[in-house]
Amino acid sequence: MVKAMIAFLKKPSTVVGIVTALLFQILFPIIWLTAYDHVTDRVDQFKLAIVNEDRGNIGEKVVQDLSNHLSFQVTKVDSLKQAMNDLEQRKYRMVIEIPANFSSLVQQLNQKAPFIFHINESNPTMIKNVMHSVANEVAKAANHESIKAGIEATFEQAHMPANQAKKMATMLSERVVMKIEPLHSVSNFSSSMIPMMVVMACFVGSMMMAMQMQKVSTELKEQFTKWERFSARMLINFASAIIISSIGATLIYSLGDHLAGGFLSLWLFQVTCMLAFLFVAQISLLLLGDAGAWVNIALLSIQLVSSGALIPRELLSPFYLEIGKYLPATYAVDGLMNLVLGGSGISETVASLLWITIGAAILGLLCVSLQRDTWAHSPREIASTK
Known part of the structure; x- marks a missing residue:
């Protein structure tokens, strides 16, 4: 058994396999931990829009x-249509709508004013969770301001006895109700995982295929230009x-x-993605030979963290945010x-x-x-010499 182990270790493929496994352990922690370092400190990069129609x-x-x-980052937008269009394009993570009759409803004791939150759920799951929490906090803050305004408007009309004033204050304890209107509601968690799954499957598959194509190309170098x-x-x-x-x-x-x-749109888009991944994965192999596979390990990890599949891209550090634009x-x-x-x-x-x-x-051509x-x-000349 010892002799067999020594024989294995003398083979270059064994050493390459060990180094490859080691690189996964080195590159993944370095890339993932630096990319997601202090992510929660950058939540102020989220962009919200407020449309006040009151x-x-x-x-x-x-x-x-x-x-x-x-x-x-809160932006006041005049048009709800424009804000919703930007929400659709993920320029904003949430649109807060204050309806036209908001002030009127707040000042009526038997009415409650809706505060409408539009959340685009066609995003990483983290967005949905964070925005729902934000909606709760916003509704509380809106209640605080509305209560003050409601009390002032009511007590301006007449002086009230203490017991009646207390009853009135109780009735004014909640003047705003939260109403969430999801855009592209996602009820099945598995659907939200499809983008990351496809990216991983496409690039890992492209890596493996490019490695095998490189081996075949090396084997055929004496037969073809x-x-x-x-x-x-x-x-x-x-x-x-x-x-x-x-x-x-x-x-x-x-x-x-x-x-x-x-289905047709999905298929055509996946063909486009697969082509891009195949062409990118082969560059390092064309340039560095078999050692290029190690570069692709780093590319895999960088693309997973910078793509926005797991967390929103605006939470990434500037380095990964910038490099993601080119992948x-x-x-x-x-x-x-x-x-x-x-x-x-x-x-x-x-x-x-x-x-x-x-x-x-083009880079492949240059390599x-x-x-x-x-x-x-030529193959014919080789055959004729045998």
Whole structure:
């Protein structure tokens, strides 16, 4: 057994396997822990919109109070339609609507004024949880301001006995009711996990495929030129992306119970994602050979943390926020959220993925151009010499 172990350790593949496993343990903690370090300290990066349609003056007082005390980036928007459009595009995480009759209802003892919260649930699950908590806090703050305004308006009308004043104050203890209107409501948690699942499956699959293609390319270097081998890899990438995505999209469409888009859109988008991942995964291998697989391990981890699949991107540190703009996972997650959970469309994300694919293809061409071509004879000439 000892001799067998020594024989294993003498093989380069064994050493490569051990180093690869070690790199997973080194790279994942470094990337994940630095990316998510003090994430909760950056919740002030969340953007909320307030639309005040109140015809009285209490709504404006509430808006001023919220703007001063909420630890988020609060923007006053005049048009509810514009705010909802921005919410659809995830420019805002929540839209707070103060209805036109808010002041009037607050001052009526037998009425309660609604405070409407629009939350886009086509987002990481963290957004839904945080925004629901924020809605509760906002409703409490709105109640505080509304109670003061309601009492002032009531007591201005007449002097009241102490017992009646106490009864009145009790009735005014809750003047605002919270009303949450979700945009693209998600009832099944598994649906919210589809974007991350697809990104991981696509890139890990692309990593494995690129490694095997690199081995085959090395084996064929005496028979074909570097450009013939590179062209063949490109054609195989295109064909594989179509076939693999057909199976993946079919399974998602069959097993998923919440798909905002149709099967054709999902399939075409997954083909686009798969192409981008395949072209990106092969760059390091074309440049560094088999050692490029270790670069892809780091790319896998970086894309998972910077894509926005797990936590909103605005909570990331500036480094990961910036690097995510140039990686396909960011746009894959955004497009899949729109297709699976609901959203404003995928035209911009598709364009970004295509640009990344084209850029990766150009980098691949440059890497191949730097390689030394060891091909000397055509396959026919090789065969004739045997």
